[in-house]
Amino acid sequence: MPLCHYIYLGFISMSGSDKCLQGQSPDEQDYLRYFRSYAFISHQRSMLEDHKRTSAYHRAILDNRRQFEGKVVLDVGTGSGILAMFAARAGARKVYAVEATSMAEQARKLVTANQLDNIVTVIQGTMETVELPEKVDIIISEWMGYLLLRETMLDSVLVARDRFLKPGGAMYPSHARLLWAPIRARESAERKADFDRVMEHWEWFLIDMKNHYQIDMDVLTLPYIAEQKQNYLGGGEWADVHPDQLLSEPLASPLLDLHRITIEELKAGVTGEGSVMLKSHEPIDAICGWFDVSFRGSPEQPADHPIDLDTAPDAQGATHWGQTIFMLQPPLRPQPGDQLALNFAVFRREDYERLLRVRLATRLVPSGTTVQQEYSVD
Amino acid sequence: MPLCHYIYLGFISMSGSDKCLQGQSPDEQDYLRYFRSYAFISHQRSMLEDHKRTSAYHRAILDNRRQFEGKVVLDVGTGSGILAMFAARAGARKVYAVEATSMAEQARKLVTANQLDNIVTVIQGTMETVELPEKVDIIISEWMGYLLLRETMLDSVLVARDRFLKPGGAMYPSHARLLWAPIRARESAERKADFDRVMEHWEWFLIDMKNHYQIDMDVLTLPYIAEQKQNYLGGGEWADVHPDQLLSEPLASPLLDLHRITIEELKAGVTGEGSVMLKSHEPIDAICGWFDVSFRGSPEQPADHPIDLDTAPDAQGATHWGQTIFMLQPPLRPQPGDQLALNFAVFRREDYERLLRVRLATRLVPSGTTVQQEYSVD
Numbered sequence: 001m002p003l004c005h006y007i008y009l010g011f012i013s014m015s016g017s018d019k020c021l022q023g024q025s026p027d028e029q030d031y032l033r034y035f036r037s038y039a040f041i042s043h044q045r046s047m048l049e050d051h052k053r054t055s056a057y058h059r060a061i062l063d064n065r066r067q068f069e070g071k072v073v074l075d076v077g078t079g080s081g082i083l084a085m086f087a088a089r090a091g092a093r094k095v096y097a098v099e100a101t102s103m104a105e106q107a108r109k110l111v112t113a114n115q116l117d118n119i120v121t122v123i124q125g126t127m128e129t130v131e132l133p134e135k136v137d138i139i140i141s142e143w144m145g146y147l148l149l150r151e152t153m154l155d156s157v158l159v160a161r162d163r164f165l166k167p168g169g170a171m172y173p174s175h176a177r178l179l180w181a182p183i184r185a186r187e188s189a190e191r192k193a194d195f196d197r198v199m200e201h202w203e204w205f206l207i208d209m210k211n212h213y214q215i216d217m218d219v220l221t222l223p224y225i226a227e228q229k230q231n232y233l234g235g236g237e238w239a240d241v242h243p244d245q246l247l248s249e250p251l252a253s254p255l256l257d258l259h260r261i262t263i264e265e266l267k268a269g270v271t272g273e274g275s276v277m278l279k280s281h282e283p284i285d286a287i288c289g290w291f292d293v294s295f296r297g298s299p300e301q302p303a304d305h306p307i308d309l310d311t312a313p314d315a316q317g318a319t320h321w322g323q324t325i326f327m328l329q330p331p332l333r334p335q336p337g338d339q340l341a342l343n344f345a346v347f348r349r350e351d352y353e354r355l356l357r358v359r360l361a362t363r364l365v366p367s368g369t370t371v372q373q374e375y376s377v378d
Numbered sequence: 379m380p381l382c383h384y385i386y387l388g389f390i391s392m393s394g395s396d397k398c399l400q401g402q403s404p405d406e407q408d409y410l411r412y413f414r415s416y417a418f419i420s421h422q423r424s425m426l427e428d429h430k431r432t433s434a435y436h437r438a439i440l441d442n443r444r445q446f447e448g449k450v451v452l453d454v455g456t457g458s459g460i461l462a463m464f465a466a467r468a469g470a471r472k473v474y475a476v477e478a479t480s481m482a483e484q485a486r487k488l489v490t491a492n493q494l495d496n497i498v499t500v501i502q503g504t505m506e507t508v509e510l511p512e513k514v515d516i517i518i519s520e521w522m523g524y525l526l527l528r529e530t531m532l533d534s535v536l537v538a539r540d541r542f543l544k545p546g547g548a549m550y551p552s553h554a555r556l557l558w559a560p561i562r563a564r565e566s567a568e569r570k571a572d573f574d575r576v577m578e579h580w581e582w583f584l585i586d587m588k589n590h591y592q593i594d595m596d597v598l599t600l601p602y603i604a605e606q607k608q609n610y611l612g613g614g615e616w617a618d619v620h621p622d623q624l625l626s627e628p629l630a631s632p633l634l635d636l637h638r639i640t641i642e643e644l645k646a647g648v649t650g651e652g653s654v655m656l657k658s659h660e661p662i663d664a665i666c667g668w669f670d671v672s673f674r675g676s677p678e679q680p681a682d683h684p685i686d687l688d689t690a691p692d693a694q695g696a697t698h699w700g701q702t703i704f705m706l707q708p709p710l711r712p713q714p715g716d717q718l719a720l721n722f723a724v725f726r727r728e729d730y731e732r733l734l735r736v737r738l739a740t741r742l743v744p745s746g747t748t749v750q751q752e753y754s755v756d
Contacts, residue, residue, distance in 0.1 A: 041602045042609075049583055051590065058591055085593060106598055113597040205427055212429065213436055215463060219491040220484055224419045231420075
């Protein structure tokens with residue numbers, strides 16, 4: 001029997017199956033589920049034409065040419081080679097551009113076509129296994145995933161740092177953080193309606209199976225409810241949120257310092273808590289998460305012109321990262337005078353490490369309504 | 379950088395990346411790309427509620443109860459357990475229901491809820507590794523994928539046959555074949571238009587990258603054209619074809635006899651050729667492929683009531699398999715008096731064995747236009 005032609009939206013979380021065959025290594029799962037898409041030129045193109053993203057890196061490097069001139073640079077996950085080429089244009093003495101997929105072949109062609117092959121060397125491999133002839137002054141990388149940490153390419157960046165960055169060397173970007181805010185969002189009611197429709201369909205299905213085949217499938221109803229709740233309401237969903245949807249100022253996580261954070265700290269998760277003043281007391285449909293990064297250089301090699309790349313809700317439209325929204329069903333209903341206390345924890349899932357678990361606890365203060373839910377960011 | 383939220387239609391072929399990490403076994407790739415979806419109840423449900431499919435099996439088993447009474451049966455890839463339950467209802471003495479995924483747990487619950495657990499034993503495992511206490515009289519299985527052979531679950535069925543079927547035992551279904559016909563299809567012009575739009579976008583992208591970043595990406599144009607041609611026009615696509623679209627009677631492959639075909643023969647591919655009389659001389663937009671199977675029992679144990687399950691274009695709508703259509707761009711343009719000669723070959727791809735290569739050669743006779751193309755069924 002075939003796989004049904006499901007429309008797979010990269011973000012709808014579907015639980016139920018995470019058992020792997022014996023002996024299957026994380027690397028091997030990884031390749032199939034993650035790396036493959038980066039080998040497509042169309043995927044590279046859609047990232048390149050995200051101008052908020054690409055121009056932030058362009059300015060971070062070219063506005064800070066003094067920090068790049070004469071230096072040795074490593075580009076982790078170079079893709080098309082674009083950041084490596086920016087670094088070469090900013091006057092780097094040597095750039096190593098490492099790419100795990102066959103996109104490395106395209107990067108090599110581009111570097112040559114742009115006459116930068118005397119500076120930029122493209123190497124196909126992973127940061128865990130590649131060898132470089134020397135240590136580097138600067139590591140550049142565009143590693144951020146949905147909600148900052150999905151994909152966990154950051155691990156490879158930290159491995160690169162630990163293996164190849166000279167003491168006092170600079171990470172570009174240098175800092176990152178997560179931000180959260182309560183929002184109004186019609187998606188929440190829509191997903192609930194989708195779920196209700198699916199359950200109605202299920203009731204008919206049960207009757208159908210009894211009538212046609214005299215088979216009683218009701219014992220599957222509870223597992224099916226759990227499966228579909230997770231599917232429709234249990235995942236973080238990509239959205240292009242308008243600033244008008246925000247119901248408070250954002251709550252930020254502690255700043256992650258890319259020069260100092262360890263892989264163990266990363267594995268332990270990014271957590272935080274705080275309170276926000278609600279702008280209005282309409283129902284809160286969802287919690288919206290996003291990230292920003294900044295390019296400040298290292299303490300020993302500060303950037304002349306610090307640059308920020310921020311993916312907050314924007315009236316002009318989202319970067320390709322969008323924001324990630326987590327439904328509150330039913331909506332939270334603040335009383336007059338309530339503030340919102342929010343507690344968040346973002347962890348990697350042990351089975352598929354590029355997927356995230358997000359625990360959100362929301363409490364209305366002082367009226368006391370508390371909701372805690374764990375979501376999957378697939 | 380995140381995976382863009384691509385809409386993945388299970389069928390649009392995307393070439394470009396098939397390099398695997400060292401040491402990755404076919405089984406391990408397999409699990410991730412194939413088995414996982416069967417662990418979802420919603421997936422099982424959508425197959426069960428395909429009544430053309432499920433009722434064909436119901437009749438094939440229940441109408442042939444004389445062939446099942448007192449027999450030992452094996453259900454390969456039992457999923458929800460439905461076929462095993464049909465066999466038990468038809469009077470089987472014992473049914474072994476083997477399922478590779480965690481759906482086996484649900485099957486076990488269903489078998490118990492329907493009071494058939496004295497007859498049906500659900501075993502979680504693969505046919506390649508499972509042990510059974512005895513040989514079986516009958517193997518039942520719903521193994522067919524898109525274009526019959528995608529997914530290649532048939533391999534597991536043949537392994538089961540070779541390991542467990544008694545001499546003279548019966549396979550349900552017993553026979554299968556592929557069928558082909560030229561069709562009119564607006565998808566062909568639509569995909570061409572999609573491709574043209576993407577290439578127009580690419581031209582703007584090149585200008586954009588030069589203006590914003592002074593980077594020349596033109597060296598990627600030829601690989602990008604190849605990538606997108608394969609994406610839009612190089613794959614077999616799922617469609618629900620109406621009989622009015624057919625431009626001739628179908629051409630059928632030789633009949634595959636499930637009692638006799640070997641795994642080596644299967645690997646060598648399903649090929650055939652022939653000519654069809656065209657009903658009209660309008661342009662031929664695509665070649666449409668589908669399959670049928672029949673339940674005739676074995677020569678030693680023939681079915682009292684042979685049943686056919688056919689997935690041909692149907693005015694009442696397709697089974698969940700649909701048909702598979704292969705675009706001819708530009709369309710073939712028959713002259714008055716032309717017939718269509720068609721030569722087809724369907725092979726497994728060496729890298730991902732559940733994916734197919736389909737070679738179609740079409741020739742208009744006598745006017746002479748010949749087109750040969752190799753497609754991917756992903």
